[in-house]
Amino acid sequence: MKKLFLFSVAVLFLAAVSQAKEGCVVKLTNGTIQQCDGIEASANGDLSVRSGKFTNKIKKKDYIYAHIPMPAELKTALSKLKTKNYKEAISAAVQGQAKYKALGWNLFCSMVKAEAENGLGEQAEALKTLEECAGYEITNPEEEKYRDECQRVMSSIYFDMKKYKECAEVLNKIAYSKSPEVAAYALNKQGDIFYNEGEKNRAVIKYLQTVYLMKSVGNERAEALLKAANTLKELNDNRSAKFAAMLKKDYPQSPYVSQLK
Numbered sequence: 001m002k003k004l005f006l007f008s009v010a011v012l013f014l015a016a017v018s019q020a021k022e023g024c025v026v027k028l029t030n031g032t033i034q035q036c037d038g039i040e041a042s043a044n045g046d047l048s049v050r051s052g053k054f055t056n057k058i059k060k061k062d063y064i065y066a067h068i069p070m071p072a073e074l075k076t077a078l079s080k081l082k083t084k085n086y087k088e089a090i091s092a093a094v095q096g097q098a099k100y101k102a103l104g105w106n107l108f109c110s111m112v113k114a115e116a117e118n119g120l121g122e123q124a125e126a127l128k129t130l131e132e133c134a135g136y137e138i139t140n141p142e143e144e145k146y147r148d149e150c151q152r153v154m155s156s157i158y159f160d161m162k163k164y165k166e167c168a169e170v171l172n173k174i175a176y177s178k179s180p181e182v183a184a185y186a187l188n189k190q191g192d193i194f195y196n197e198g199e200k201n202r203a204v205i206k207y208l209q210t211v212y213l214m215k216s217v218g219n220e221r222a223e224a225l226l227k228a229a230n231t232l233k234e235l236n237d238n239r240s241a242k243f244a245a246m247l248k249k250d251y252p253q254s255p256y257v258s259q260l261k
Contacts, residue, residue, distance in 0.1 A: 184220035
């Protein structure tokens with residue numbers, strides 16, 4: 001769980017940096033993408049769009065999505081999550097979701113809130129927070145990565161609860177994620193399910209899919225090499241040495257090296 005938490009926070013901080021370089025946009029129902037200087041959303045989803053000295057109103061029915069760079073309040077929520085101030089992170093995420101839900105940050109806030117709830121040991125509450133992600137329709141392309149991250153957190157919670165059927169169902173949804181890190185995570189976690197269910201040969205196959213198909217993903221590939229090597233050793237398969245050597249060669253500074261059996 002700690003490793004998942006660190007990955008998610010790292011991903012979110014990178015997103016915050018990239019978002020800071022972007023401006024505000026609104027995509028109208030006629031397909032036009034409007035660049036602007038600032039956007040505010042009312043409780044009913046109507047927008048006030050500022051361009052220079054002028055502000056115009058756009059009704060909810062007249063736009064497909066609106067997006068703004070990550071607001072300061074959400075950066076604060078993320079910072080609280082990173083420092084494990086979970087209650088403050090939840091409070092900031094709830095407030096941010098109410099204010100920025102229509103501006104591209106709905107799923108992000110759900111993820112931060114769920115991570116914090118899970119950090120407090122409130123797994124049931126975290127899963128409830130993440131429920132909307134299952135059938136969430138992506139209209140804003142910026143939200144796709146946060147939907148995948150929400151499902152990643154959900155699958156990890158199910159795994160920790162030993163609800164492997166539910167975990168596998170979620171993993172199937174993100175196994176083909178556009179994010180190589182998320183896709184590799186899904187493959188590794190599918191392997192972990194097989195391992196815990198006593199199907200070690202099937203687990204190795206999943207780990208090796210990460211090894212050979214996800215070469216651009218460092219941490220998840222190193223983890224897969226470790227698990228492939230250790231599982232094969234448990235099976236008295238001499239190929240274990242091959243993958244142990246690959247781990248040492250490709251990732252000599254990885255903490256996974258010290259975990260080889």
